[in-house]
Amino acid sequence: MPSIPRLSATLALGLVALSGCHANSSINSSPPAVAAKSVDSAPKATVGGPAFDGDHAFSLLKKQCDFGPRVPNTKGHDQCLSFIETELSPYVDKVERQHFTFSDTSRHKRLDLTNVIGVINPNASRKIMLLTHWDTRPTADQEIDAADKAKPILGADDGASGTAALLELARNLHAKKPEIGVVLLFVDGEDWGPGDDKMYLGARYFAAHPGANRPDYAILLDMIGDDKLDVYREKSSEELHPDINDKVWNAAAALGYSEQFPNQVKYQISDDHDSLNAAGIPTVDLIDFDYAYWHTLGDSPDKCRPESLKVIGDVMMKVIYDEK
Secondary structure (H helix, E strand, C coil), X not given: CCCCCCCCEECCCCEEEECCCXXXXXXXXXXXECCHHHCCCCCCCCCCCCCCCHHHHHHHHXXXXXXXXXXXXXXXXXXXXXXXXXXXXXXXXXXXXXXEEEEEXXXXXXXXXXXXXXXXXXXXXXXXXXXXXXXXXXXXXXXXXXXXXXXXXXXXXHHHHHHHHHHHHHHHHHHCCCCCXXXXXXXXXXXXXXXXXXXXXXXXXXXXXXHHHCCCEEEEEECCCECCCCCCEXXXXXXXXXXXXXXXXXXXXXXXXXXXXXXXXXXXXXCHHXXXXXXXXXXXXXXXXXCCCCCCCCCCHHHECHHHHHHHHHHHHHXXXXXX
């Protein structure tokens, strides 16, 4: 990544582009509201299954951070891989590894990378997939000091939050199996960089090799644990798959979480969902990009909250259990 955000013109939309982990993300200073016709504002429906435990999910977030940065080819990365498999295995019908490599010729590095896939009801005729990345960025490129830029980030929100949410969802879905198949995908190599050609590596690999785990649609969770959760509709997700977004925002409104899920489009994000959409797997991105510690050394557990994880978990459970 360059040391400062790279600007590009998108004059027709009045948007400013940022470069980074989610390169070419766009900010609309006056986000357009989405027509409310599809959103039920009646509060306090039930998720349809066990209550999502935000405190337990937060403990899983902290355990990942205890390994330090989870940068590929490091001890922390290896420890976190074992942790994910250990936590996931008791609660799903099967766990699969997708091992692959990536050669970064500019750094003379060969990365050993692993996607982890947990599957519930693998023989179901319909499947949905939830995915997140579990690796962390090797450089804190949004820091100001040059020495700090070269350091890896801890990735409490950017990496650990989505992973924690999926692991806790596995535990809940085991307690009450849904009617449909659920694929929980933990992708590696999302945040290597710099540049899009060296990012989203695990999502690209899965998109090319989904096998029997190809879902009917997918929902990406990224940076969903910060202390003030604001998940807006992501622009490309809304343009491509408003019906999937409606499932999420309907569920959030029904549960009384409209404050955390503003019914507006705000950002356009380059992220793992792009690779899946390009491969014909309909995917939307749930991301809270209003996070001051993105790609900095300050992305630590004290900037995250159990309550945010619970909101995300409750909404995802309602989406899953509402599927027939």
